[in-house]
Amino acid sequence: MSKDRQGGVKAAGRTLDLFEIFARHPEPLSLSELAKLMGTPVSSTHALVKTLRARGFVYVLEDRKLLYPTRRMQVLTNQIAKNESAVELLAPILQRLQEDSDETIILGKRQDEMIVYLDVLECQRPIRYAPQPGERKPLHSSAIGKAMLSLGTDDDIRQAVSIVGQPGVTANTLTELDVLLADIQEGRERGIFITRGENVADVMGIAMVFRLGGGPVGIAIGGPMPRMIEKEQLCRDLLAAARRDIDAMCPPSNDLRRVA
Structure with a gap:
């Protein structure tokens, strides 16, 4: 079985490349054009x-x-989204967070030593943080990543960071382990985790973490640094309210329960 450079199956990677190319190029392509782009x-x-x-x-x-894709992929992905009960369960809370904060809301989960964005609700401001579902972010430089790291001991954090390193994603990334550990401990004490331009320059993220379907999941509010600094307390209050709503909707005896 042929594998690509990232360790995946080459045919599967090429299939995904094809659909991503058509998502970026809103017009039919010839076979030679498609081959060149791929x-x-x-x-x-x-x-x-x-x-x-x-x-x-x-x-x-x-x-x-x-060549051009049919809508078969859209039909399948729409159905998959409808069947994603855990994410659908949080949809009203995420929507309310987006409306009340007027910033972008992100639902994310740890996958190995990265964070993958499961859902994104963008605000409609001209200047905004605009990630996409499926994006992968480092643990040490993302707000949700810090929240996920906080669930382990300091030794667990050291081990996780040692696997992929602690590279400077931006000039503000916390690249020293002791500084990161102190930052995460501060987050544990206040119940939320913050990045200030550490993952995307000039973007601030504020995150909290829960258990969803037996595993931890993070919710973050993200936006341009100047606006987020002004509304930091508002975002904290909104996340606290969301925490209460989730606890009321799914008490600790169920699959969704607070862990931080």
């Missing part, structure tokens, strides 16, 4: 497209031999 031989791209056509995921504009 960085793969035309023959390999043709074999992939042939398989996707047979499964109904891609169609050909016969007059110009251009």
Whole structure:
């Protein structure tokens, strides 16, 4: 089984590359154009497209031999989203947080030594933090990542950080372990975890952590630093209210329970 440079199955990676390319290029593409954008031989791209056509995921504009995805992927992903009961359970709370804070709300979970964003509710301000669901962020430089790290001991944090290192994502990233440990301890004491331009320059994040479906999940409010500094207390209060709402909706005896 052929694997790509990130250790995944090469065919699966190329399939995802294809759909991501069409998401960025809102027009049909020829086989050679698609192969160039994917960085793969035309023959390999043709074999992939042939398989996707047979499964109904891609169609050909016969007059110009251009390729474009059908809506089959959209139908499947919409259904998958509807079936994601844990995320759907939090949807009203996330929506209320977004409206009351007027900033971007992120739902994230730890996957190995990274944070993956499960859901994102953007605010509509012209200047805003605009991540995408599925983005992966380092543990040490993201607010949700710090919240997840806080669930372990200091030795657990040292081990997690040692696996991937503690690189400077921005000029403000906490790259010294002792400084990160002190920051996380401060977060434990106040019940929320903050990044100040540590993951994205000029973006501040404020996060808390719960258990969802038997595992921890983080909720963060993120936005431009000047606005977030002004509304830091508001965001703390909103997260505290969300915590109470979740506890009332799913008490500790159920799958969703507070852990910080």
